[in-house]
Amino acid sequence: MRYAFLLDMGKCIGCRGCAMACKNFYNLEPEMVWRQVYPLAEAIYPHSGRAFLSLSCNHCEHPVCVTACPTASYTQRADGIVVHNMETCIGCQNCVRSCPYGAPRYSATLGKVQKCGMCWERLDAGLLPSCVLGCVTGALTIINLDDYVAPGIVQYPAGYPVMKKISPSTRFILPKEPVMYGVKP
Amino acid sequence: MSFEFPLVFFTVLTQLACGMAIFLCWRMWINPDSDDLPKRRAWLWTGGVAAVGLIASLCHLGQPFQAYMALINLGASSLSWEVLAFSCFTALAFLVYFVYSRALALLAAIIGAVGLFTQGLTYAPPSMPAINNVFPMVVFWLSAIALGASSLTLIRSAEYNLAGRLAMCALIAVLLIAPSIWLSGSTTMRETGLLWLKSGGFWCGAVLILLAFVATWFDKGGKILRFASLFCGVFLTRMIFFSGTVHTASNMGLPFN
Numbered sequence: 174m175r176y177a178f179l180l181d182m183g184k185c186i187g188c189r190g191c192a193m194a195c196k197n198f199y200n201l202e203p204e205m206v207w208r209q210v211y212p213l214a215e216a217i218y219p220h221s222g223r224a225f226l227s228l229s230c231n232h233c234e235h236p237v238c239v240t241a242c243p244t245a246s247y248t249q250r251a252d253g254i255v256v257h258n259m260e261t262c263i264g265c266q267n268c269v270r271s272c273p274y275g276a277p278r279y280s281a282t283l284g285k286v287q288k289c290g291m292c293w294e295r296l297d298a299g300l301l302p303s304c305v306l307g308c309v310t311g312a313l314t315i316i317n318l319d320d321y322v323a324p325g326i327v328q329y330p331a332g333y334p335v336m337k338k339i340s341p342s343t344r345f346i347l348p349k350e351p352v353m354y355g356v357k358p
Numbered sequence: 359m360s361f362e363f364p365l366v367f368f369t370v371l372t373q374l375a376c377g378m379a380i381f382l383c384w385r386m387w388i389n390p391d392s393d394d395l396p397k398r399r400a401w402l403w404t405g406g407v408a409a410v411g412l413i414a415s416l417c418h419l420g421q422p423f424q425a426y427m428a429l430i431n432l433g434a435s436s437l438s439w440e441v442l443a444f445s446c447f448t449a450l451a452f453l454v455y456f457v458y459s460r461a462l463a464l465l466a467a468i469i470g471a472v473g474l475f476t477q478g479l480t481y482a483p484p485s486m487p488a489i490n491n492v493f494p495m496v497v498f499w500l501s502a503i504a505l506g507a508s509s510l511t512l513i514r515s516a517e518y519n520l521a522g523r524l525a526m527c528a529l530i531a532v533l534l535i536a537p538s539i540w541l542s543g544s545t546t547m548r549e550t551g552l553l554w555l556k557s558g559g560f561w562c563g564a565v566l567i568l569l570a571f572v573a574t575w576f577d578k579g580g581k582i583l584r585f586a587s588l589f590c591g592v593f594l595t596r597m598i599f600f601s602g603t604v605h606t607a608s609n610m611g612l613p614f615n
Contacts, residue, residue: 211611226611237484243428243437263427264420267437271483275607284420334606334614336484 175253175318176291177342178305180227182330183349184312187212187225194307195229195289205280207289208304217331224348226332227313229289229304230255230276231341238288241271246286253318253342254291262286273334274341291315318342362600364418369477370505370593371411372444373498376470377506378404379451381519383467386460398455400513401463405451412448436479443473474498486603488540488550493532497599500529501592508570508585526571526588533564533595545614546604553602560602563594 192208201207208229218224236255239247246261247268257277262285268277269286277288292302296315305313321344329335330345382400416422428441450466478495507522537560540551554560570588573579606614 209610214612216613217611228610240434241437241483243431243435243441244424245431245434261427261430262421263424265418265428265437266420267435267480270605271485273485273606275485275605275610279420281420286420331613332609332611334609339484 174251175342176296177232177253177316177318177321177344178229178291179314179316179321179326179344179346181312181314181346182213182224182226183346184310185210185225185227185348186310186312187223188309190307190309191227191304191313194303198292198303201287202280202282205278205287207276207278207287211332213332218348220351222351226330226345227304227308228274228276228333228343230291231274231343232291233336233342234340235338237271237273237339238268238277241267243267250293252296254293254296256290256293257286257288259283259285259287273336273339316344318344360601361597362418363597364414364416365600366593366596367414368411368418369481369498370501370589370596371407371414372447372473372477373502373592374505374509374589375404375408375411375451376447376467376474377502377504378407378509378513379447379463379467379470379506380502381506381510381522383460383463386463390460398458400510401451401455401458403509403513404466405448405455408444408448408451412444436476440473440476440480443469443476447473474502481599485606486546486550487544487606488536488547489599489603493536494599496532497529500525500532501596504529504567504588505592508574508588511581512585523571523574526567526574529592530564530567530571533560533567545612546606546609549604549609550602553604554598557598557602559594560598563591563596563598566591566594 187210189210192206192210195208208227211226211228213224213226232253232255236249239249243265244261244263246258247255249255264284264286266279266286269279277286279286295302302315305315325346326344327347328344330347378400382397386397416425419425429438432438447466447470450462450469454462454466478498481494482490484490503525504522507519537551537554540547566587570584570591573584
């Protein structure tokens with residue numbers, strides 16, 4: 174069992190419902206975000222309809238935060254979820270510097286780092302993560318990477334850093350080229 | 359843009375202290391019968407500089423009173439090793455001042471070297487492709503040797519040694535060549551190279567190191583001025599190291615290559 178986020182970029186409309194659901198559920202401070210929606214640059218997706226990357230922690234196979242943290246505040250569960258323990262965090266921000274995806278965020282108010290834990294408490298209770306529930310188009314889902322096989326799924330879409338040694342678990346379905354009705358492609 | 363002053367002070371001062379310890383130890387071993395008092399005072403300075411660096415690093419923490427917890431992850435984190443090495447190094451430097459033993463001095467120098475090595479690993483994260491290589495290690499070692507050699511001329515009225523001069527020359531070369539190479543690298547590396555080369559602080563730092571090198575090579579200018587020029591140069595370029603190195607996350611959604 175290895176949990177992972179799956180983002181269908183063809184369905185994502187960039188509404189930021191996932192980011193807001195996460196923020197509301199965890200009562201985050203105004204400047205803090207655990208999930209962020211990044212619009213794809215026109216150089217990558219040159220169409221009038223936009224495409225987006227909705228990203229939080231990627232719960233990598235070999236997470237760099239686990240080895241960067243001097244207080245061992247990060248642990249990787251058997252199901253692949255990387256959990257951050259705020260109690261032992263001393264706010265050194267080495268994880269913030271080290272994560273290529275910018276997942277850990279430093280809260281100056283708390284003097285500690287925070288990040289997405291894939292709502293592991295909810296998953297353990299048989300519930301879906303708040304961001305998945307908050308996604309109005311069903312673009313964001315949770316999959317089990319060990320037995321999930323589907324065509325067209327990519328690990329590194331354009332606009333997303335390629336880090337093969339770290340191997341982020343998030344998977345993507347790329348947006349399709351827009352179809353102009355009445356015009357044959 | 360954050361200059362990360364606590365980290366700048368921490369890295370520069372610990373490197374200065376390590377450089378001092380390495381040269382002091384070397385002199386103690388090759389010339390054991392020379393004057394004792396200036397050498398002992400130099401070890402006191404070494405410990406003091408390292409202690410100030412460690413205190414500066416606490417200012418970077420969100421929870422400075424829990425800094426001791428940074429020693430927990432010695433099994434995986436190079437930062438834990440860095441904290442351990444520099445804490446032991448500082449204590450040993452003070453101990454050498456009181457006990458004055460060649461064996462202890464050697465131990466202090468070795469642990470300082472371990473600290474420099476772990477520092478080179480800690481500040482080469484995969485999120486910053488430009489410095490995710492041997493660059494921080496080389497710059498930190500060259501800074502330590504150059505600063506250490508330069509500072510001892512102040513404390514012990516010693517002459518500049520060749521290693522210090524060569525380190526200064528190599529430091530300038532590495533600082534100028536690396537950003538130029540980054541310009542032909544990936545998007546993030548190219549952005550880092552441009553930021554460094556467009557930064558006034560970087561050029562001021564490089565010129566100050568160059569001035570210190572020229573002054574020591576031709577034996578011009580006062581020792582204090584030479585050291586101040588080198589220290590300020592290293593300090594300014596270190597500010598750019600922390601503020602001008604681009605993180606991969608800053609390009610999310612933009613074209614990478």
